[in-house]
Amino acid sequence: MSKRNMIFKKKLVAHALVFAFGTSALTIGVMPEAMAQSSNGAVNGQAPAGAVVTIENKSIGLLRSVKAGKDGTFTVSQLPPGTYLLKSGNEELTVAVNAGEGTAATFVGSAQQVVVTARLTRIDVKSPESSLVMNKAAIDRVPVLRDVTAVALLAPGAVAGDSRIGQTGSRAGNVPSLGGASPAENVYYINGFNVTNNLNGVAFNQVPFDAIGQQQVKTGGYGAEFGRSLGGVLSVTTKRGTNEWHGGANVVYSPESLEASSVYTEKSAITGKWELHNRPGGTDDLKSNVWLGGPIIKDKLFIFGLIQAANVKRESYFTTEQETLKNSTPQYLMKVDWNINESNLLEFTGFSDKSEDKIGTYKAATPYGGAKGAVVGNDTLTNGGQNLIGKYTAWVTDDLTVSAMYGVGKYDRKSEIQTASCPRITDARTSPSIKLGCSTVTSISDPNANDKRTAFRIDAEWNLGAHSLRFGMDDEKYEVVDGTKYPGGDSYTIRNLNPGSKLSNGYVNNTAAVQPYMAIRHFENGGIFTTKNSAFYIEDNWQATKNVIANIGLRSESFNNLNANGVDFINVKNTIAPRLGLVWDMKGNAETKVFANAGRYYIPVMSNTNVRLAGAELDYTDYFAFNGTYGADKFQLPGRGAQLGTRLEVSNGKAADPRTVVDPNIKPMYQDEFILGLQQAFGNRWSGSVKVTHRKLQSVMDDMCNDEGAGAWAAANGYNATDAAKIADTVGHCFLYNPGKDLTANVAFASGLKAITIPAAALMFPQPVRTFNALEFGFDRAWDGKWSLQGNYVLAFNKGNTEGYVKSDIGQDDAGISQDWDYPGLAEGSNGYLPNDRRHTLKVWGSYQVTPEFRLGANLVVQSGRPRNCLGYYAGNTDGVSILYGAASFYCTAIKPGLQPRGSYGRTDWTRDLSLQAHYAPSWYKGLTFAVDVLNVFNERTVKSLNEQGESALGTISPTYQQPLSIQKARTVRFTAQYEF
Incomplete structure (x- = not known):
């Protein structure tokens, strides 16, 4: 040589x-x-x-x-x-x-x-x-928040979900929307194990951030081995041990003293506009990690372990109360790898992301600040849990590889509420609303609420020359203990009723004066529920010609949901999801690639559907005149006058026969996707790409309660009054079906259970629509030890009459049981640009090694705003029940007469977020590094979402309409000191 x-x-x-x-x-x-x-x-x-x-x-x-x-x-x-x-x-x-x-x-x-x-x-x-x-070294060069969602949001087509959708406490509202899907339609993996919280899809288990080895975000075109997702796939691979002992420790600190001021919102008495004002408070976040990995037996047995300690404190100041959140829960990861021989590998992963928020609530001496007053209550909210994963891989021959995995994952959701006996009392006649009484939470979950997943999967690959066959199967069992109720049993809300305005139960204020009233709602549900999901797939990766590869796959999934008594109420078998991908290496030198995809993707029936539809749920509201007085004790119950109208009952507390709450012909929610793209390599590590994506939701699964439509159809088609009423009552209990399709319902007539079919036209619902069309441009200059630059621009259109599994318009995360399809009046005007529609998004990040010791990094995100609506009491004539839902329709007569279709009120403002990083690795001490990250350098505080509910009664403007709900995070400074050997 x-x-x-x-x-x-x-x-x-x-x-x-x-x-x-x-x-x-x-x-x-x-x-x-x-x-x-x-x-x-x-x-x-x-x-x-x-x-x-x-x-x-x-x-x-x-x-x-x-x-x-x-x-x-x-x-x-x-x-x-x-x-x-x-x-x-x-x-x-x-x-x-x-x-x-x-x-x-x-x-x-x-x-x-x-x-x-x-x-x-x-x-x-x-x-x-x-x-x-992105591997961990690449992630560390980007100034972002230290969590999986923040990294995922770098991907093209990824936008932040509504702040009300997601977990609670210190993990609240942190889930992404990928490719126009709702935030509840992604799937999350750690070392190949599904860690998605299947209750409603908006939570997931995570390893400590410094235990991440690599993170991958699939945003489209993924093969037949992937399912249970309409949005994307977020996959984390953890660090592992090697033949050399390596370890380290770090301290990561974001001090509250360097965080930009917290803000609160207040409506100006002069301009009538919502304004931001500074207030004390913020978050002091200190975390430290210690890790070690290496060989127990060289070339054979390896171990890696990491422990994270935390000391997080968050101070929040409100109108009448102050809140202190503390979290010191340790978390850990353990990874063991055993090379049994050259052909067999055994892996074990164990980790815990259990997190306990200790929340103290105090009376406020002055609004939005001042000294702490008396203690109201001390609560504990728990999220996360332990996961154990085992995986075996065998290279059987040069052409056959087989792997098997088994795992058990737990997720606690329990709450320990000291003020559980205190009812929730809110005076919503003013802006901001005034919280009264001694309650500290809006709802209480079952003290034993938790989720447990037991899963196994087998995958194989068989190389047959021009054909490479991949096939496998998986099976998951998801057990849920869940229940929710109001603290003290009831929730009290005081509002004003203008002259001539109407309440949800039909009561009308026929006086000439504004009438104060209170709504007292009672809600409780719960039980133990099981969900079973299984799938098998096969895919042929065929080298059709020298330069063309075809990926031809088929996936079949089955979904089985059981009620609280362990009886099937949904059992869908063998859905068929074809996948086809084509790749053309145009020049045969791996420099220019044209690719295309066509595929169908299903998503499971979330366990939340079991809880809400197949469990025993009691839900009713009474309305009373408010006499202007409050109780003198800590409960401060409002003084009630005469009852206004009759009780409004939604659920009677009895679990229905599972055969009478689900269409036996129901199909799960699924989506079709088509992608066409081009990728080009350039010299000096550059590459660029352009891609067009089209996604279309083909079927929605949700509950429907249109007893009026069902009853009218029955009366017009020969059923006597008794049977017509029975049909109406069966459907009105709320029935799970595919909106826009014919409904088959099992009705318990006097003669026995009988299936009837009600045509779609009689139920008066539109066909569900959700489309995502995007044009994406990407570029990448790979890191070479000196500098890197990467980014993407996406022009996207996310349109339809349903967001999907959640409803961000009102912050509803009842996956599969949203109010969208309950009554046809709620669907009027619903077609338009959806909450996750961000027309323009530009993301650019990169880093530069200034000297051997100093490195700089930057991350810029510029994004257009989301559509704005005015939601009000239903004022149409399609049905007489939609008005019972309060400010839930696209009629908002207190603001403007007539139907106001989705997106009629413009958009929120553009957001701009620039973050910077400085990294120092001193030559005088090998392995020692220091970093400073400044997130949101210019402290942009643009409103990202607002209260779109414009009425507190039909014809009465809500004082909190357009109140900002989420704002860009304040500027924070993060310090990292780390030593590795």
Whole structure:
């Protein structure tokens, strides 16, 4: 080998190592051979026909060899992420394998010298998937919040969900919307194990942030092994031990003293507009991590462990109360890897993300500040839990690989409320509303509320030359203990009723004066419920021609939901979801790729449906005149006058026969997707892409309560008065079906249970519509040890008459049981641009190594606002029940007469968020680093969402209409000191 070629080889290997540990590539085309939910990766490439290719990762003692086929292609799958040395004859290549990503490698077969033809600006021409893959080093170079959602929001087509949708306490409202889907329609994995909270899809388990090895966000075109998602797939691969002992410790601190001022909103008496005013309070966040990993037995047995300690304190100041939240819950990760031999690998992962928020509530001496008054109550809210995952991988032959995984995951949702006996009392006649009495929470969950997932899956890949078959199955059992009630049993809300205005129960104020009234609502439900999901899939990755690959797949899923008595009330078997992907390597040199996808995707029936529809639920409201007095004790119960109208009953507290609450022909919610894209490699590590995406929701599953439509149809079609009333009552109990379709209902007539079919026209609902159309441009300059730059611009249109599994208009996260389809009047005017529609989004981030010791980073996000609405009491004539839902329709007569279709009130303002980072690695002490991140440098405080409910009664303007609900996070400064060895 010539000296020149030796130097060239050394440089290329060095660059490849930098690429392996530092790249953050926007990958449009993830290798399909990366199985088991993207916890591992793959290498595929080209070598002389019949050549033996060896692949070795010395850091974990893994060595594999394969034989190239007659056409010279070879594939090695199920590889743990890391750096690998490939050899074929006299040639060597060093490549990086990322979780869920395919890495290309090409040998030319020279017997004289080592010739490396691979480019560092490489395109995967084997798969049409769309994803963002970032390893921990790349994530650390981007100034973002330290959580999975913040990293996911870097992906094109990802926008932040409504702040009211998600978990509670310190984890509140932090879930993304991907590709126009609702925030409840993503699926989350850790080391291949599904950690999505299946109660309503808006929560998930997480490992400590410093335990993340890589994170992948799939935003479209994913293969048949993935399901249970209409939005995207968020997959985390944890760190693991290697043949060298490595460890470290860090301290990450965001001081409240350097956080920009907290704000509150107040309506100006002069302009009538909502204004932001400073107030004390903020968050002091201190976390520390200690980790260690290495070989117990070199090349055989490895271990990695991390423990995170926390000391978080958040002070909040409101009109009548102050709140202090403290969290010191430790979290951990343990990862064990055992190379049994060269053909068998066993892995174990255990982690806990249990989080306990200790919340103290105090009376306020003055609104929005001042000294603390008397203690109101001390509460504890729990989220998260323990997860145990085992996985076995066997390379049976050079052409057959099999893996099996089993896991148990727990998620606690319990609350310990000291003021559980205190009813919730709110005086909503003024803005802001005034909270009275001694309650500290709006609702109380079952003290034993928790979720448990038990799951296993088997995956296999069989290489047959031009065809590579992948197939597998999985099975999940999800057990839920859940229940909700109001503190003290009832919720009291005091409002004004204008002359001539109407309450939900039909009462009309016929006087000439404004009439104060109070609504007293009682709500309780609960039980123990089970959900079972299973699937199998098969996919052929076919090398159709030298430059064209077709991924032809089929997935079948089954969903089984049981009521509180353990009886099936939903049992859908063998849904069929075809997937087709095409990739064309235009020039045959992995520089230009054209790709296309067409696929169908289903999502499970969430366990929330079991709780709300198949459990025993008691829900009623009484209305009384308010006499202007309050009780003198801590409860401060409002003085009630005469009752206004009759009781409004929604649920009677009895669990219905499961056969009489679900359409036996029901189909789960599903969506079709079509993608066409182009990716081009350029010199010096640059690549660019353009992609068009079309997603269309084809079926919605939700509850419907239109007893009026069902009763009118029955009376017009020969049923006697008794049977017509029975049909109306069955449907009016609220019935799960596919909106816009014919309804089949099992009705308990005097003669027995009988199925009847009510045509869609009689129920008067429109066809469900949700589309997402996007044009995406992306660019990437991969990290080379000196600098990197990456970003994307998306022009998107998210339109329809339903957001999907949640309703961000009012912050409702009842997945599958939203109010959208209860009565047809609520659907009038609902078609338009949806809450997750952000027409323009620009994201750019990068880093620059100024000197060997100093590095700078930046992250910029510019985004247009969401549509605005005015929701009010139903004033149409399609049905007589929609008015009972309060400010829930697109009539808002107190503001403007007539129907006001979705999006009629413009949009919220554009948001701009610039974050910066400075990183220092002193040469005088190896392994020591310091970093400062400033998030939202210019402290932009743009309103991101507002209260869209414009009426407190029919014809009465709500004083809190357009009150800001969420605002850009205040500027924060984060310090990190870290030592690694």
